Amino acid sequence: MVQTHDILLTLSGVGKSFGGTVALTDIDLTVETGKVHAFVGENGAGKSTLGKLIVGVHSLSEGRMEVDGTEVSFTSPAQALDHGLAGISQELSLMPQRTVLDNIALGREVMRGPFINARATRRGVEAVMERYAMHVDPDARVGDLPIVEQQKVEILRALSRDARLIVFDEPTARLPSDQVAPLLALVRSLADAGKAVIYVSHFLEEILEATDTVTILRNGRHIRTGPTANETHDSLVEGVTGSVLGEQYPEVAAPDRAAPPVISVTGLSRPGVFENVSFDIHPGEIVGLAGLVGSGRSEIARAILGADPSRGKITFNGREISGSIAARLAGGMAMIPENRREQGLMMGRPIVENVTLPHLSRFSGALGLDRRRERAAADAHCAATEMKYASLNDHADALSGGNQQKILFARTTLGDPALLIADEPTRGVDVGAKRSIYDLIAGLAKQGKAILLISSEIEEILGLSHRVLVVSRGRIAGELEGAALTETALMTAAFSGT
Amino acid sequence: MQKTILFARNYGILVVTVLLLVLLTVTTEGFLTERNLRNILDQQSGVLIAASFMTMAIITGNFDISVGAVYVTAPLVALFVENATGNIPLAVLAGLAAGVAMGVINGLAVTKLKVHSFIATLSTSFMFFGVGYLVSDRAVMRPITEGWRALARTRIFELTSATWIAIGVTIVAAILLTRTRFGRNVYASGANREAARLAGVNVDRVQMITFVLLASAAALAGVLGASRAISAQPSDDFSFIFAVLTAVIVGGTSIAGGSGAIWRTVTAVFFLAFLTNGFNLHQIDPIWQRLIQGFVILVAVSIDAWSQRRGG
Ligand SMILES: Nc1ncnc2c1ncn2[C@@H]1O[C@H](COP(=O)(O)OP(=O)(O)OP(=O)(O)O)[C@@H](O)[C@H]1O
Numbered sequence: 100m101v102q103t104h105d106i107l108l109t110l111s112g113v114g115k116s117f118g119g120t121v122a123l124t125d126i127d128l129t130v131e132t133g134k135v136h137a138f139v140g141e142n143g144a145g146k147s148t149l150g151k152l153i154v155g156v157h158s159l160s161e162g163r164m165e166v167d168g169t170e171v172s173f174t175s176p177a178q179a180l181d182h183g184l185a186g187i188s189q190e191l192s193l194m195p196q197r198t199v200l201d202n203i204a205l206g207r208e209v210m211r212g213p214f215i216n217a218r219a220t221r222r223g224v225e226a227v228m229e230r231y232a233m234h235v236d237p238d239a240r241v242g243d244l245p246i247v248e249q250q251k252v253e254i255l256r257a258l259s260r261d262a263r264l265i266v267f268d269e270p271t272a273r274l275p276s277d278q279v280a281p282l283l284a285l286v287r288s289l290a291d292a293g294k295a296v297i298y299v300s301h302f303l304e305e306i307l308e309a310t311d312t313v314t315i316l317r318n319g320r321h322i323r324t325g326p327t328a329n330e331t332h333d334s335l336v337e338g339v340t341g342s343v344l345g346e347q348y349p350e351v352a353a354p355d356r357a358a359p360p361v362i363s364v365t366g367l368s369r370p371g372v373f374e375n376v377s378f379d380i381h382p383g384e385i386v387g388l389a390g391l392v393g394s395g396r397s398e399i400a401r402a403i404l405g406a407d408p409s410r411g412k413i414t415f416n417g418r419e420i421s422g423s424i425a426a427r428l429a430g431g432m433a434m435i436p437e438n439r440r441e442q443g444l445m446m447g448r449p450i451v452e453n454v455t456l457p458h459l460s461r462f463s464g465a466l467g468l469d470r471r472r473e474r475a476a477a478d479a480h481c482a483a484t485e486m487k488y489a490s491l492n493d494h495a496d497a498l499s500g501g502n503q504q505k506i507l508f509a510r511t512t513l514g515d516p517a518l519l520i521a522d523e524p525t526r527g528v529d530v531g532a533k534r535s536i537y538d539l540i541a542g543l544a545k546q547g548k549a550i551l552l553i554s555s556e557i558e559e560i561l562g563l564s565h566r567v568l569v570v571s572r573g574r575i576a577g578e579l580e581g582a583a584l585t586e587t588a589l590m591t592a593a594f595s596g597t
Numbered sequence: 598m599q600k601t602i603l604f605a606r607n608y609g610i611l612v613v614t615v616l617l618l619v620l621l622t623v624t625t626e627g628f629l630t631e632r633n634l635r636n637i638l639d640q641q642s643g644v645l646i647a648a649s650f651m652t653m654a655i656i657t658g659n660f661d662i663s664v665g666a667v668y669v670t671a672p673l674v675a676l677f678v679e680n681a682t683g684n685i686p687l688a689v690l691a692g693l694a695a696g697v698a699m700g701v702i703n704g705l706a707v708t709k710l711k712v713h714s715f716i717a718t719l720s721t722s723f724m725f726f727g728v729g730y731l732v733s734d735r736a737v738m739r740p741i742t743e744g745w746r747a748l749a750r751t752r753i754f755e756l757t758s759a760t761w762i763a764i765g766v767t768i769v770a771a772i773l774l775t776r777t778r779f780g781r782n783v784y785a786s787g788a789n790r791e792a793a794r795l796a797g798v799n800v801d802r803v804q805m806i807t808f809v810l811l812a813s814a815a816a817l818a819g820v821l822g823a824s825r826a827i828s829a830q831p832s833d834d835f836s837f838i839f840a841v842l843t844a845v846i847v848g849g850t851s852i853a854g855g856s857g858a859i860w861r862t863v864t865a866v867f868f869l870a871f872l873t874n875g876f877n878l879h880q881i882d883p884i885w886q887r888l889i890q891g892f893v894i895l896v897a898v899s900i901d902a903w904s905q906r907r908g909g
């Protein structure tokens with residue numbers, strides 16, 4: 100197919116600030132049809148903000164934006180959509196209770212007088228599926244679909260509204276690793292169909308593999324834009340961080356296997372979810388819990404914390420435990436949950452409250468909370484994670500995605516836990532910050548803490564763990580260590596039970 | 598611009614209340630007199646007591662409709678004991694204990710039966726009203742002791758005891774909410790229930806405590822009201838809960854939970870009281886009063902909704 104690349108969108112001198120926070124300054128950029136255009140940059144660099152300006156979620160503070168050469172100014176996503184600009188947000192904005200058909204057709208139903216013409220509406224939706232060769236069961240309930248399919252529904256919704264430009268903000272951050280390739284293929288097919296695609300991601304491999312043009316942002320400024328073919332992994336890292344990064348993974352010291360285990364799990368079961376899970380973690384040991392999404396990894400973690408009921412024996416610091424979550428946290432457990440928005444953070448509360456929530460007893464005395472001491476502690480631990488924020492009073496939702504994740508790390512280190520269960524700890528975190536989180540984890544291990552690391556990124560598991568347990572269909576399907584710990588062995592075990 | 602929005606969002610209720618105060622001071626003779634202000638304080642004491650703890654319950658993400666029924670029924674229980682024993686402290690204790698019991702029932706319905714708080718407390722309202730008819734034998738109850746009226750009407754430094762109690766309760770509630778671990782857990786439970794639970798907050802216990810505190814406060818308000826009126830009578834009257842809810846919501850406490858403050862509610866109580874007082878001083882037709890009041894509430898709530906959208 101012969102591709103023509105027309106300039107669809109032009110930004111000149113664009114800036115955006117939120118109150119006192121400057122998110123973007125003086126951005127000049129063009130976006131062409133038929134190409135996949137990547138935005139890369141550190142957490143808080145302004146990638147999401149730029150995407151949101153384009154799709155009308157935010158409005159410009161400065162500069163101008165042109166679509167097809169005519170100036171536009173949006174005050175709502177609906178207006179952007181009228182010009183063919185649509186976004187696939189990281190937190191999907193679908194109605195989980197309704198069917199795929201309802202979600203795609205919402206607001207676009209074919210009417211017959213005052214009534215919806217159900218058959219024609221369905222035909223319209225099916226035609227769009229046909230045209231882009233993207234098929235999802237129209238009658239399935241969206242909430243029951245896996246995330247990839249839900250993303251497809253969002254894309255179809257944009258396409259059925261004749262979107263010409265689609266912004267993907269970290270679409271693979273929540274995807275299991277085996278579903279990344281299909282999504283990238285889909286993104287490519289959209290560009291081949293003549294759409295302009297903007298693609299935001301922290302995974303540089305994806306950028307190199309699947310995009311045509313790349314724009315690097317740093318601290319709200321435009322560093323450079325050029326063909327992806329001219330970039331390498333290292334040149335991107337350098338552009339993003341402003342410096343050359345060494346090794347991706349830190350050295351991890353050997354664990355103390357002679358010492359009694361920090362935690363020992365025996366015959367842990369939760370009917371229908373996981374069965375007969377047993378393992379030990381020794382002081383200073385990082386144990387990876389690998390497996391496909393849905394294999395039961397996160398559920399095992401939750402059971403250890405006491406968030407879900409389970410049967411079996413958990414011995415922690417030499418004592419058998421069965422108490423409440425609060426008791427386990429007080430005893431020295433900590434967990435970074437899988438989904439920071441739903442399970443981790445209070446988005447509408449100040450950063451400081453988010454950091455100290457599980458540790459308030461330390462700051463409480465006869466006179467109530469010592470807020471000065473609380474702030475000082477929160478401040479110190481936020482600084483240690485290199486979090487970027489204007490004030491500890493800012494609400495969590497004013498931070499960029501990666502910086503929100505760091506709130507959870509600050510919360511963890513403040514607690515000085517004996518066992519850290521980290522479920523997808525680097526989700527949405529930039530390359531530089533990933534390294535600092537790895538350092539944090541390795542540092543905790545060095546201090547003799549036990550770490551249970553759950554991740555869908557195989558590299559991360561391989562790069563950090565001393566030992567890996569592979570979960571498949573709720574059972575431990577393999578234990579890999581030393582020379583046996585390879586990607587192939589891991590994947591074989593992960594798929595063994597399926 | 599952003600700064601202005603932020604300011605309006607945080608202090609809007611304070612600004613409009615001060616404006617109203619100035620307006621009434623300028624346009625009427627009788628408003629800014631010691632006597633009038635003392636009266637307003639005394640009249641609002643019951644609403645203040647209950648609204649402080651209603652704010653707390655709403656921050657956890659719950660509603661409590663049964664406050665109206667507790668307000669009606671608890672003083673009947675208190676007078677029942679007073680009539681039987683002539684012992685006022687015992688009577689007050691009985692009224693408060695009735696409040697605690699009703700709070701526990703609400704708390705259990707919400708945390709154990711997992712019924713939505715609105716429905717749960719609407720249902721318990723009818724039960725509590727029913728209890729009121731039972732203990733009073735469907736008649737107006739009057740105290741047999743002379744001391745009963747002193748509960749709310751004793752003057753201490755020019756203010757009534759009811760006013761002092763209201764001030765005390767409000768301060769205690771505000772300290773609980775802003776200065777203690779419990780207060781933080783209240784915000785956390787409403788801001789993100791699952792995250793709070795995983796962070797070790799016993800969300801059920803927090804909800805239970807807020808229901809009990811609120812029902813006890815409503816019982817106290819009811820007893821003081823019955824002291825001021827020197828009587829109590831059974832009814833199905835929901836008007837108290839509406840006054841309380843209106844104050845909390847006009848104050849800008851989010852009904853979605855997770856945000857709000859007691860000072861806001863207190864300010865809104867005075868805003869609404871000034872409004873009514875101003876109507877009376879200006880001798881505005883009660884029908885117009887209703888229309889204007891309803892309109893003002895709608896405006897206040899929509900400004901709140903708008904600023905929340907902006908801020909997000
Ligand atoms: N609604 C908001 N209110 C205040 N500040 C905001 C808001 N949204 C973003 N910011 C600020 O703007 C800057 C850019 O944030 P943005 O979300 O665009 O970063 P990002 O590049 O997408 O980062 P990440 O990779 O972590 O997702 C950050 O400093 C952030 O704190």
Ligand SMILES: [Mg+2]
Pocket residue numbers: 146147148268499500501
């Ligand atoms: Mg982002």
